[in-house]
Amino acid sequence: MEFSTNHVTHADPPKTLPETAELIDLFYERIYAFLRRVTANDADAADLTQRTFARVWQKLPTFAGRSSIGSWIHSVAYHLYLDWRRSSRPSDFRTDAWWAAHPAREPGPDEIVARKDLQQAVYASVDALEPDLRDTIHLHYYQELTLQETADAMNVALSTVKYRQQQALTELQRKLSSPETHLNQLPISK
Numbered sequence: 001m002e003f004s005t006n007h008v009t010h011a012d013p014p015k016t017l018p019e020t021a022e023l024i025d026l027f028y029e030r031i032y033a034f035l036r037r038v039t040a041n042d043a044d045a046a047d048l049t050q051r052t053f054a055r056v057w058q059k060l061p062t063f064a065g066r067s068s069i070g071s072w073i074h075s076v077a078y079h080l081y082l083d084w085r086r087s088s089r090p091s092d093f094r095t096d097a098w099w100a101a102h103p104a105r106e107p108g109p110d111e112i113v114a115r116k117d118l119q120q121a122v123y124a125s126v127d128a129l130e131p132d133l134r135d136t137i138h139l140h141y142y143q144e145l146t147l148q149e150t151a152d153a154m155n156v157a158l159s160t161v162k163y164r165q166q167q168a169l170t171e172l173q174r175k176l177s178s179p180e181t182h183l184n185q186l187p188i189s190k
Contacts, residue, residue, distance in 0.1 A: 020060070024053050027070060031077050038081055048084055052077040125175050126168075133168035136161055 031052055036045035055076050063072055107115070126137050132154075139150040140161070151161040 020057055023056070023069070027073050028053070030070070031073060034074065035077060035081060039084075044084070048077065048080055051080050051084075055080060121176065122172070125172050128175075129168055129171060133164050133171070136164040137168050137172075140165060 028049065032045055032049045035048045035052070036042065039045050039048065052073065056073055059076065063069070067075075126134055128134075129137065135154065136150060139145045139153055140147060145153060147161050147165070148158055151158045154161065
């Protein structure tokens with residue numbers, strides 16, 4: 001019997017060991033990857049993957065076919081993960097030393113907000129530039145055209161684009177670093 005990720009109905013679930021082995025081959029890597037992400041541990045993921053397929057073998061006769069076999073197997077894996085988490089890891093208490101040894105690789109919420117605010121301030125400042133300067137910045141930086149491509153698109157000389165770019169960058173730097181211009185005073189659309 002050939003299985004696909006959406007094949008298998010209540011009327012014809014795998015009944016033999018080779019059919020079940022084929023089902024395991026089809027879903028093992030996906031289930032292991034899912035459990036690896038949620039447990040953050042190779043050994044626990046491997047153990048839970050084995051438990052998942054043991055439970056699938058045990059519960060296969062009750063598979064009603066209301067969803068795809070893949071969804072059903074993921075559901076079994078997820079519920080086993082929840083049971084494992086409740087029983088073997090009642091709390092995720094971490095010491096200060098642990099947190100210090102495992103700094104986040106991603107920026108924190110405050111950094112994300114600060115970057116977004118700065119990004120919006122830069123966009124607002126660019127939009128406030130004279131049209132020729134604004135268009136030069138948009139084409140070169142936002143559309144990622146080379147200086148020559150920007151000059152061709154604007155139908156001006158390359159030296160003009162370089163001059164406008166330098167003039168725009170100087171003005172933006174002055175605007176954004178000026179003590180009397182705070183980021184929260186810039187017109188920012190929400």
